[in-house]
Amino acid sequence: MTSTAPATSPTFVNGDVSFWYREGGLPARRPALPGDLDVDVALVGGGLTGLWTAYYLKQAQPDLRIAVLEKEFAGFGASGRNGGWLSAEPPGQMHRYAKAHGWPAAVAMQREMFSSVDEVIRVAAAEGIEADIRKDGLLHVATNAAQQQRLRDRLPSLRAEGWGEDDLVELDADQLAERVRVAGARSAQWSPHCARIQPAKLVRGLADVVERMGVAIYEGTEVTEIRPGEAVTRLGTVRATNVIRALEGFTAGLRGSHRDWLPMNSSMIVTEPLEQSVWDEIGWRGAELIGDEANSYCYIQRTTDGRIAIGGRGIPYMYGSHVDQRGETRTATQLQLQAILRQHFPATRNTAIDHTWSGVLGVPRDWCATVHLDQRTGLGWAGGYVGHGVTTTNLAGRTLRDLILRQDTDLVRLPWVGRRVRGWEPEPLRWLGVRSLYVAYRAADRHENSGLARTSAIARLANVISGR
Template sequence: MPRPALQGDLSTGVCIVGGGLTGLWTAYYLKKADPSLEITVLEKQVAGFGASGRNGGWCSALFPKSAEALRRAYGDDAARALRSTMIDTVDEVGRVAAAEGIDCDFVKGGTLVFARDTVQRAAAQSEVDAAREFGVDDLELVTPGGRDDAHARALAATSSLAASFDPACARLHPAKLVRGLARVVEELGVTIAEQTEAVEWAPGRVLYSGAGGQGLVSCETVVLAVEAYGATMPGIGRRILPLYSLMIATEPLSDQVWDDLGIEHGTTFSDYRHLLVYGQRTADNRFAFGGRGARYHWGSSIRPEYDRVDRVFDHLESTLGELFPAVKGTPVTHRWGGPLGVPRDWHPTASYNPRTGIAYAGGYVGDGLSTTNLAGRTLAQLITRQETELTRLPWVNHLSRRWEREPLRFAGANLGLIGTEAADVEESVTGRRSLAARLLAPLTGH
């Protein structure tokens, strides 16, 4: 059952718009910093309704803007600091989950990214070399020669020439995490009002409408934590673009099958194709496998029917079977999807204006399961006027320019999708790094 909707006018210290991970992590760390602070979370649906509860379950150190792009923009020290902080954030999520009794199937088993041809192998080697430049020494290139372990079995199962392995990633169940976090912040004294939609905000006030009627929340601080849904809301609009990512899950497989495939509990996986795919072994031994491929919809519209696209589901099922031939045809039991938020420069932000009392975080481009935690810690420190290593990170107070108006936004977003698909075809045909991919790189945070 949904939590009670807000009724009548209310005065609170902090009003958080959005009951996903960004909003809940912000509430959690604010309460830890100041237990007396009154905090109210407004959620249009239920806590975790959006990407926070339906994502691929990768709690990783990935940041949408590449480390090299960050170095070009902010310098080497800033890029290194953000990369290091993202690695630490994976452990922070696990620490809080354990400390607060949030059973979310958190297992830190790292990420294998398979290189299945010579072009992808070169990409894997480049990624490992680039990590060394930023002080990350435990990202390794896995090759078949001389290995007799799970990684070797995974290379054989996927017919891969090599793979990169990054230990800084954990598998978890996102819905369990966000629901557990909602429970924890309520126990700390935070009010979560579900079925309560923020329809307008300004410094010191949020107007809402919902199952409990209409009302006004007066507050010192407004936190906007709506990710992709901000595209349809006043005050954010063209600052974010909703891009859909879809997923499937298979029936459970036996431990022996998983052992043969070389995918251990906690290990997530992908490959070096340009049209992103991502997967994990769930706690109950299913493949949970997702990817891009769904088109952008005119006017940044978000509708429930966009969560399900048979063409994309079929593509995901065939891709999973192509990646792991031994389990091709395994029945798919679940299909779902939803929008994620993409800023114009693929650069997320955690921002706070002390003059207006308005904070905003988002633009994670699908890498939000860990980045939301960093956003929550950062916003809590900004709001409580702390100056720390987190508040000095280069994404703090970054402002992306707005997306173009229609029809340019529609054309650009969907041509980018077509270009990504073309890049994979180009590399498979030519055996060389894609020219299309190089042209798209500046538009995708690289």
């Protein structure tokens, strides 16, 4: 009989931003914008994009007047809710970047992603940000023949994109089992370029650091309109030479931006701490991040206090680019994630779910992230990281620094800089399209689980339509 309710612990919480805030509680609010203000740079959005940009700008030019304008509190969005993969996965399709700028530029972008993982770790150590960081790499695991074939097929193009022999290592089922026992696993690929982080600790720590450097962070301050030289709020207007939009999944809420990036929903569950006997059965002693190769894939981390956190799509998109605020997750999604948890790790059969939450990330129509600054108007943005924003926000911050300070560096020549983004279809096409795609991906996964040797035709068609 299928259960209609997830197995939850007595301390179970649904939403309340995310589990990552349970340790230490939600942060006390900083003051809101006191009225009209003049600064050099206004950063709209207090997530990692806004904060990294503030950090690198202030470091390069300490006398710059910088204000971060945040609707709720710094870290309220995806930056305080994510799966904690500080990974070098590209924030877009390399062949698309290469098509516009050539393969050397795409490979340079991949190398920057590798080094950005280490840059985040370096800054966290240098600034005393304690974010449970541990770099044990990333495992992509195949649990059926079609997934295994996808891993094999992807290898040549990854090599061409700059993943050398040391950057990506193939593991057979036995080699994988030495690291972690995922039920039914046939093979895996391991990359050293990924660290486990505790998202709220990272974003909160970074906000404190930039504030100490002299950046003003105004919370409870919603920007209603961005125009050249101005970020408009109900509390006052911030005039600035540069106004940078750093809203990712919330971009659609801004006037005139509702078709730029699709607010894609992602949901997570975290278990209660596992008994040692359960860990012994799973054998996962390191802090590797784990992703499966299903079409509606999931992402997994072992938390520092011995829980498993697992995320996936759930309800991928809400009509009219609506975003929920506090991160509540529907029961059906909790059950889906619980089923994936038990499927991959049967030893968790009696483990309860302690917290569930959701958030939004930004997806451009061509699934390729962009960073941009119009030198004429001073308006800029970065985002659309398609679920790989934890590392890419750092690269975005350093790139925006160079663009704002008009530095001619290698970063400003990367292929995602100034890339034009096509808008999403109007409603109801957008809703129908995205919802149908994820129904298709789930059907494709069921099809592949029935013994298919290659990627299901349903998934291939869905990939063509989605542009993924």
